[in-house]
Amino acid sequence: MSAKDGEILISNVEFEPIEQPSAKTPQHDAAALRPIIRVVTPVFSDEGARFGVLAATIDLRRPFELLRDPVRASSKIYVVDDRGHYLFHPDAPRGGLAIGFPSTLEQDFPALAEALANNRWTPAVIESRNGDRFGVAYQPMNAGTETPLALVEAIAEHDMIRGPMLAWGKSTLVGGSFAVLVAIALAVAFARSLARPLSEMTRAVESVRGGGPLTLPRNAGGEIGVLAEAFSSTMQESREKTAALRREKEIFESIMNAMAEAVLLVDTEGVIVYENPAAVALRTSPTGITGPTWETSVESFLADGVTPLEVDQRPGRRAMRGEPIDRFEFVVHVLGSDKIVYVSGNARPIREADGTISGAVVVFSDVSELKETERRLHQAQKLEAIGQLTGGVAHDFNNMLTVISGTAEILLDELTDRPDLVTIAKMIDQAAERGADLTRQLLAFARKQPLQPRNIDVNTVVSNIKQLLRPTIGEHIAIDTRLDPTVDPALIDPSQLSSALLNLAVNARDAMPNGGKLLFETANVMLDDDYAEHHPEVKPGRYVMIAVSDSGFGMAPDVLEKAFEPFFTTKSVGKGTGLGLSMVYGFVKQSNGHVQIYSEEQHGTTIRLYLPRADSDIDALPSITPVEGGTETILLVEDDELVRNFALAQLRGLGYRTIAAADGAAALAEVRRGTPFDLLLTDIIMPGGMNGRELADAVARLRPVKVLYTSGYTENAIMHHGRLDPGVLLLSKPFRRADLARLVRAALNRADHQTSGDTAGTDRKSAAN
Structure with missing residues (x-):
């Protein structure tokens, strides 16, 4: 596993034990071993990453x-390792092993020490340790830079001149040389029989490593042939x-690259060894x-964003403990920026086949938007809860x-001659x-006030507000306007819009005690789908925008977050109610608009x-009716x-004649008795299971009737989508x-x-819409 790329x-x-020796063969016997x-x-x-290891085992038993x-009965062949220790000896008692x-070879043939040292030997006649002379050939089996074994043939000198050798002469040197040549031929043939297929196997491995084809030795027999076939099958x-x-791996990387979640792999030391692009x-x-x-x-913190998250409590470390x-x-x-990310983490331990934990996988989801x-x-x-509470209180309070x-x-009318009492009054x-x-502002915040929107010119409203503000704001504040002459008409309640702009101007004044600039702007704007995606309460489309800007102190983030809450104020006690911005917020929301700070x-x-845009031209101003009484019955x-x-x-x-009733049932009884009257003046919110609208509808089924409603809190009886139903007259309390x-x-x-029956139909249509 530590070898370099290309190294063999x-x-x-x-000597390796045979896996299934004969039952009669003891494990220590040579027959139970095989040379490899x-x-x-x-x-x-x-x-370039390490993928694995190819290993070939060559069985030397058959060679x-x-x-x-041997070819000559007079010769002896030995096999030795790189240190000269015998691996095969013809005189060994265990079948040659x-x-x-x-x-050792060096002990038996001291003259061969040089051959063992440098793997070089010229065939020669040498003496053994007993003084006997032998013709010796030495053939190392080289494979790359390794020499795992060597083949040695020795022929006794007296045998080299027997038989056919006499025809070549009686020279010891000639006979010895011939014997050495024979030994060389045998050694080389044997070495090549092992080394050639092994070299071809080596070249095949190098070819595969280089991306080339797999070329295995052909016609290799015995163990080499089996090895070649096994190697081919293994490589395929x-x-x-x-x-x-x-x-x-490609699929995994594609999945990881496409994931919006951050994925981390952690090793047993807690070190992150992989992270995807999202991480x-x-x-x-x-x-x-x-x-x-x-x-x-x-750096990591708990969900409060302040308390540091201890290392051993992080998801990866906890998963490493099996959790x-x-x-x-x-x-x-x-680090090094103001980027804050709220994350939700899942983690699981990675286990090996034996159940031990070798790491952990951690998945982080960015939940900042959530x-x-x-x-x-x-x-x-x-805010909705406060609005509900406000609506319930407003009725009784009004x-x-x-x-x-x-x-x-x-x-005040009766005490004109008593100045002291007039002051109290x-x-x-x-x-x-x-x-x-205060009640009107609370109802405006709760979006429960009855609005009477008209198509108005916002530039005119802003110009009128500027004239009203000059004596109120003070000379130390400059008032400027940038009014778009092509601005569209807005569908809005003009009196409520004026009140909202006055509230914003007063707040701006308080933010500039040392002077500054107050700017009013108008423009046509388009709030697109992308804006609506980040502000779910906004409906995409065209709006009429009025902006009120000041050069004052500004708001801190924690103040900005609570700016629209009723009764929230940064002013000292007695200097503000905290209802100005909340009234603006509720009024604009009730008008189907949008407000942004x-x-x-x-x-x-x-x-x-951002005010709703009108679909038609500007409405004419309503006429002022003079105050007068009458003689009709109410x-x-x-x-x-x-x-x-x-x-x-x-x-x-x-001057009016009056008939009084405490609830709807009593009033309906008067109608059924035929009591004549000219106008039904009824409260909307009443006990007894019948509100003012239901009473008017019941009377209308008995006789024609004119109706004037009065209430300090309308609920949805005569108002839908923040507006009074068409044809409805409302006298708001207190009046x-x-x-x-x-x-x-x-x-x-x-x-x-x-x-009222006509308006009831309108009410049902509005409710259906």
């Missing part, structure tokens, strides 16, 4: 058996498996800088304010008005209102006794006598005798 290693001759040499070379992939019957033979199987593994991208800073390793690129990890959330900070969506959803749910403000108004009236403003500390704030339905008595007093003061007189007169003066 050949072992010395070894091993040829080994490493195999590398195309990418050694042939040595027992020289296991534990008492002498290896190539097929290599191709399959390469294909699996690299996750730990790369916005400037494109990536650290050399995961550990040097990021499966699912949806473990933590925060990753890319966290942001959850944060927005939580914020929306919190009933009380109606009585307080109405009573204060009466006192004014304080009561001002306090009631402040309470009414951009703020940076010490650089100012910009609030953009059926008043109000469950709150204080409000009912106050309204009765006001109506009678205006003053002038408001009551104007709307009662408007309802009575309707020329078409519109019935």
Whole structure:
């Protein structure tokens, strides 16, 4: 396994136990052993990675058996290893296998020490250690740089001149030389019989390593032939498996490259040995800088983003202890940048066949967008809950304010000759008005206020606001406008829009105590699908944009996150209610628009209102109706006794005749008795299972009726999609006598005798839509 690419290693001759010897043959007997040499070379992939090892085992039993019957009976053939130890000796007692033979070649033939040292020997006649003379041939079997064994033939000098040798002469030298030549021929033939196929096998391995074809020795018999066939089969199987593994590797890399999740492989030391492109991208800073390793690129924190995540608590380390990890959330900070990534990690241990853990696989999902969506959803749910609470309180609170403000108004009229009491009455009236403003702002935030949108020119609204602001804002703040002359009409409630812009201007003023610039802008904008994808509450399309910018202190991120929450304020106690921005938010959302804040500390704030675009031209301004009373009969339905008595007093003061009912059932009984009346003035939210809209519908089925609704909280009885149903008149609580007189007169003066049944049809159509 430590060999280099292209290196071929050949072992010395070894004696290996036969796997299934005969039952009669003991394991220590030579018959239970076989002489072998091993040829080994490493195999590398195309990418240069170590793939495996090819090993060939050559059994030498058959060649050694042939040595027992040499060509000449007078010659003896020996096989020795690279140190001169006998591997085969014709006099060995175990069939020639020289296991534990008492002498070595160098001891028997001292003159051959040179041959053993440098593998070079010229055939010659030498003496043995006993003084006998032999003609000796020495043939090493070289394979590459290795010499695992050598073949030696020795012929006694007195045998070299017998028989046919006499014809060549009686010269000892000639006879000896001939004998040596014979020995060489035999040695070379034997060596080549082993070395040639082995060399061809070596060249075949080198060819395969270089990507060439597999060329194995042909007509190789015996063990070499078996080896060649086994090698060919092994190489074919290896190539097929290599191709399959390469294909699996390509598929694996394609999957890893395509995955949006970050995938890490961790070894037993906790070192990350693989990461896919998504993992690299996750730990790369916005400037494109990536650290050399995961550990040097990021630091990890618990889900709170503050508490450091201990190393042994990371998903990979926990998986290494055999613990499966699912949806473990933590925060990753890319070092050297402000990049923060919220991740959810899964991890599993990697086990070997015996069950031991050899690593872990960790998968990280970037859940930053999901966290942001959850944060927005939580914020929306919190605001919705506050809105529900606001709506429930507004009804009863506005009933009380109606009585307080109405009573204060009466006192102001009756106490003109008592200046001390007039001052008190004014304080009561001002306090009631402040309470009414707070309730209206809460309802605006909760998106429960009744809107009466019209097609308006936003440039005109902004210009009017600029004129109103000059004495309020102060000379230290410059007011500028950039109004697009081609801006489209907006479908919006003009009075609510004016209130929203005033609130934004006052907030901007407070953010610039030392002076600055206040800018109003208008423009047509298109919010496309990409914008809507990042702001799910937005419907893509054309909008009319009004932007209000200041050069003030700006908002910190934690302040910006809570800016729209009701009662949240950075002002000192008594300096603000915290309802200004929340009112703007609710009003724009209820109008099917969108609002966005951009703020940076010490650089100012910009609030953009995206208002729905009108489909037709600008509407004409409504006419102002003079306040007047009358003599008609009004059926008043109000469950709150204080409000009912106050309204009765006001109506009678205006000259109207009145009939009072505490709930819908009592009012319906009056209608069924045939009591004549000209106008049904009914509260919307009432106990008894019948609200004002249902009462009006029931009366309309009995007789034609004109209806004026009153309420401090409309729910959805006469309002759908944030707007009053067509043809509906609403007197909002708390109301003053002038408001009551104007709307009662408007309802009575309707020329078409519109019935509640007609509006009920409209209501059902709106609800269906």
